[in-house]
Amino acid sequence: MKGIILAGGKGTRMYPLTQVVSKQLQAVYDKPMIYYSLASLMENGVREFCLISSPEDLPLFEQLLGNGRQWGVSIEYREQPSPEGIAQAFLIADTFIGSDSVALVLGDNMFYGPDAFVNAFEKFEEGATIFAYRVNNPEQYGVVEFDKDGRAISLEEKPVKPKSPFVVPGIYLYDNQVVQIVQNLKPSKRGELEITDVNITYLNMDQLQVHRLERGFAWLDSGTSQSLHEAAAFVQTVEKRQGIKIGCPEEIAWRRGFINEAQIDLLIGEMPHCDYRDYLTSLRIEGFAFDAI
Secondary structure, three states, X not given: OEEEEEOOOOOHHHOOHHHXXXXXXXXXXXXXXXXXXXXXXXXXXXXXXXXXXXXXXXXXXXXXXXXXXXXXXEEEEEEOXXXXXXXXXXXXXXXXXXXXXXXXXXXXXXXXOOOHHHHHHHHOOOOEEEEEEXXXXXXXXXXXXXXXXXXXXXXXXXXXXXXXXXXOOOEEEEOOHHHHHHHOOOOOOOOOOOHHHHHHHHXXXXXXXXXXXXXXXXXXXXXXXXHHHHHHHHHHHHHHHHOOOOOOHHHXXXXXXXXXXXXXXXXXXXXXXXXXXXXXXXXXXXXXXXXXX
């Protein structure tokens, strides 16, 4: 499975922070925001990535992430001249996807908690898999409605009167049909290619799996200044309390076997003296004593 990271948009809800640098390059406590979305796919075995952003911001992402080889992955970059909906990503990255299945993650979404995604990634074969998360403001998201047996029966984008408190977070798994489905989509009233319409198409074909994320799982949408602060506070609390790092590509790459001990030692040696380096150094001393990523 390949991975797409959508890091576009103008970030107007975070003005004036985004006057200087992209939303997805803002700091979430001790790491750039984009690290967390990249990590969410790396943790599930994805090693081929396409990052999509604006022509202005793309060079900054390339400067930060490079080609990914330092983490045992590959990253290529595609321009999004203007934001025309989440589903537009599949048209921009169609040649990258090729004949493979694909996971899409939004660059301002963070996930932390029990391994809810692992089973979904490992068992994925065809159709589409999305997730459902309970929130107290569902009208701001794509809402999924379930019947009494827990099966998804409807999806609606930002409804005025939501039919359920469950919404769809910004991580999605699709088979290769997704490119053709998006090619046949018509823009919504907002003028966008809606990801909810893609999911509705799979639902109508009886090819949509919806997994509810458990209590204790954290999904953080860091699209506003307030939510950015909340996400940073969450990461700080967990990391200081447990002595771990959330969304650390070097650690994930080493644990997943994408890089070996010599390679992670080389990465550590190239870092300046800082808390991030000290953490990775402690991992090498402890080996796999820490069991959380």
